[in-house]
Amino acid sequence: GAVVSQHPSRVICKSGTSVKIECRSLDFQATTMFWYRQFPKQSLMLMATSNEGSKATYEQGVEKDKFLINHASLTLSTLTVTSAHPEDSSFYICSASLGNTEAFFGQGTRLTVV
Amino acid sequence: GQQVMQIPQYQHVQEGEDFTTYCNSSTTLSNIQWYKQRPGGHPVFLIQLVKSGEVKKQKRLTFQFGEAKKNSSLHITATQTTDVGTYFCAGPGAGGTSYGKLTFGQGTILTVHP
Numbered sequence A: 001g002a003v004v005s006q007h008p009s010r011v012i013c014k015s016g017t018s019v020k021i022e023c024r025s026l027d028f029q030a031t032t033m034f035w036y037r038q039f040p041k042q043s044l045m046l047m048a049t050s051n052e053g054s055k056a057t058y059e060q061g062v063e064k065d066k067f068l069i070n071h072a073s074l075t076l077s078t079l080t081v082t083s084a085h086p087e088d089s090s091f092y093i094c095s096a097s098l099g100n101t102e103a104f105f106g107q108g109t110r111l112t113v114v
Numbered sequence B: 001g002q003q004v005m006q007i008p009q010y011q012h013v014q015e016g017e018d019f020t021t022y023c024n025s026s027t028t029l030s031n032i033q034w035y036k037q038r039p040g041g042h043p044v045f046l047i048q049l050v051k052s053g054e055v056k057k058q059k060r061l062t063f064q065f066g067e068a069k070k071n072s073s074l075h076i077t078a079t080q081t082t083d084v085g086t087y088f089c090a091g092p093g094a095g096g097t098s099y100g101k102l103t104f105g106q107g108t109i110l111t112v113h114p
Helices: none
Strands: A004-007 A010-013 A019-025 A032-038 A044-051 A067-073 A076-081 A090-097 A103-105 A109-113 B004-007 B010-014 B019-025 B032-037 B044-049 B055-058 B061-065 B071-076 B085-092 B102-104 B108-113
Touching (some): A010 A019, A019 A032, A032 A067, B004 B085, B019 B085, B019 B108, B044 B055, B044 B061
Parallel strands (some): A010 A109
Antiparallel strands (some): A067 A076, A090 A109, B032 B044, B085 B102
């Protein structure tokens, strides 16, 4: 199946710094990618839809200035958590789909803000 | 907005026992997908159901889609320790014409005791 690669898998950063997470579709082009957030033992919550060549669409309650999304090419979307705080600590996962079928998820990034 | 409710939240079984998780949507779904997430891992696609009343089997797993396309279930026969993980159902995201935009149920965490 299609492969989505996410990097880094784990990151620890100091409060107030910014962290960039990359999501790549390795063997297909993805005009749209999705960013989810998952707290321990909870479900995946959609944060935003990343659109290649245009602005991302954010879900209600997600701060676009806090979570910057850039989708500059058909194979790469990035999520930057700006001025991170401990409450931003979470598991961030990206996904992409080939069509109206299954979604392929990246490995996820576990962010810890200290 | 669209909500997908999933029960139970936790299920502990002895190896060899059966397991079922249920999913209910507040609206009619065009399709429903099921994913499995191993501890520390990312969601992996299991199946997609599209037709009203559809039943699909994958070895010991049986998936059903309700006649009204508002509910679904996943049944595992004779659980094994390899079945451990969180099982999520997911419907199309609200307003989602973008393939791969998903609204996840809360997930059922399955523990199998050997």
